[in-house]
Structure formats: C-alpha cells, structure tokens
Amino acid sequence: MSATRDRPDGCGPVGADVVSRPVVESRTFGEWTLVSIDAPTVASVARPGQFVMLAVPGAVFALRRPLSIHRVRGDRIALLIERRGAGTRRLADMAAGAQVELSGPLGNGFDIGSSGSALLVAGGVGVAPLQFLADELRARRIPSWTFVGLRGETHLPLLAALDLPAQTVATEDGALGIHGTVVDALEASPASAAAVEKGAVVYGCGPLPMLFALRDWASVHGLTGYGSLEAHMACGTGACHGCVVATTRGYLRVCADGPVLPLEIIGEAIVTAGGAR
Structure with a gap:
C-alpha cells in the first residue's frame, strides 16, 4: 500500500x-x-x-x-x-x-529535533502516544522524565502496560503516588524541578483541562512544548472539518493540523471529548 x-x-x-x-x-x-x-x-x-x-x-x-x-x-x-x-x-x-x-x-507528530531533554506528561489514556515518544527519546539517548496522572485505584492497571522512564504517578483519589492531578505532581516533584533546570521540552497528552493547566505551568517556568489533542473524528484527513479547535492561530483541524500542536497556541475552547488517543 x-x-x-x-x-x-x-x-x-x-x-x-x-x-x-x-x-x-x-x-x-x-x-x-x-x-x-x-x-x-x-x-x-x-x-x-x-x-x-x-x-x-x-x-x-x-x-x-x-x-x-x-x-x-x-x-x-x-x-x-x-x-x-x-x-x-x-x-x-x-x-x-x-x-x-x-x-x-x-496527522502530525511530536517535534523532537531540538530536544536536549524532555518532560512527558500524560493524563489517563493520554499515555498512549507518549510511549512511542519515550521509545524514540530513549533510542536517541535524550534524557527524559515522565509524569502520569490517573483518576484513581481502578485505573492503576494501566501502569502495567507502560515502559516509561523516571515515572512519577499522581492519582486524584490518592491511591498511588502524589495525591492530586498530574500538574499538581509537577508542582510538587523534585523531578520536574530538575527538568525545568535543564530547560526540558514539554510533551503532553490528555484532556483539554489538563493541557490548559500544562500550558500555563510550562509558560510560568519558561519551557516550550507540545500537546497532543483528543477529538472525535470522521475522516481523519482534514476533509470534513469535524474536529476543528480554536487556537491563537485561528481554527485548526485536530486530525490534519494536529493532533500535536505547540502548547502555547492551544486556546480555551471546547472540542468534542474523546477521539485520538
């Protein structure tokens, strides 16, 4: 084919x-x-x-x-x-x-060409694309830290499917790791402080509220990064314009212009929940 x-x-x-x-x-x-x-x-x-x-x-x-x-x-x-x-x-x-x-x-994938070190941040099944990214970073010998946020105890089995470096876990019910969201974990963990010190590139995937919080956290700490958006899709190629999301660069199609976009352009808009994960 x-x-x-x-x-x-x-x-x-x-x-x-x-x-x-x-x-x-x-x-x-x-x-x-x-x-x-x-x-x-x-x-x-x-x-x-x-x-x-x-x-x-x-x-x-x-x-x-x-x-x-x-x-x-x-x-x-x-x-x-x-x-x-x-x-x-x-x-x-x-x-x-x-x-x-x-x-x-x-779609368009993550830009890792300029990454001297990387900070991977996932919310729930947002870990899906980050495993592939972690494998590529490992192959290139790029140091990385990983933060995974889960809702609670019933979601812990997901961790057994992963092979991620330097993993910090946050659960909203306190079942494992840091009690709170994955961005709360970023605020509390020495690992994120080390990533900030090295000027790591941030890579995130998860629900929009998580990406908004990650965008703001990265901005405060002077880091650049990318977020992988989730959306319902009909065609997957950009033809139907059914997965459009508002950004600071105007309306973009998650499937064709994304799903990976620079964190700083992700706007406070609602795109239909679910989809590319």
Missing part, C-alpha cells in the same frame, strides 16, 4: 490507503487493551504522535476510530484501547488472527 500522501504545503501526511491487517496479540490491563497489529508499511514510516483510523469490526455504518500509535516494534504497531462504548469494546475484543481495516499513519 501507499502509506501516506504529502500535504501540498509540505507539513506532513494527510491520508493513507485503507488496508486489512491481522491482529497478532491482545493483552488486557483493567479497562484497557493493548492490541498489536502486523502493519509493516505503517510501522516503517510512523512517527511518535501520529495515529491510525480503525474500522469497527461488524459495524458497517459506524465511523472509524482514531487511535494513537502506542508503540512500534519491527513490523508491528501497538494500540492502547480504552473500553468506552460499543465501538471501542469491539476493537478491544479483537483476538489474534482477526483482520482489521485501518489507514495511517495520519
């Missing part, structure tokens, strides 16, 4: 052919399932922060689901799926040997 087509402005891929690929492994961690798919052409060109669109098995008229690429291992891509509704449950229930239609990689 032809994995991607370049945008006319040269800013990255806008689309990909739809192909049917086999599921090779499925592992469940509480409310989340890690699904590995044999997709060599996607794996060979994917960048951290990009996503794929998956067809829901057996749902002819359902929209495809955008899912961040969680990890790349050889010819395989791994996707971290949260069981939210009927569609994501069907995707999470795919067993080894099942065929799934997908397109990708799509």
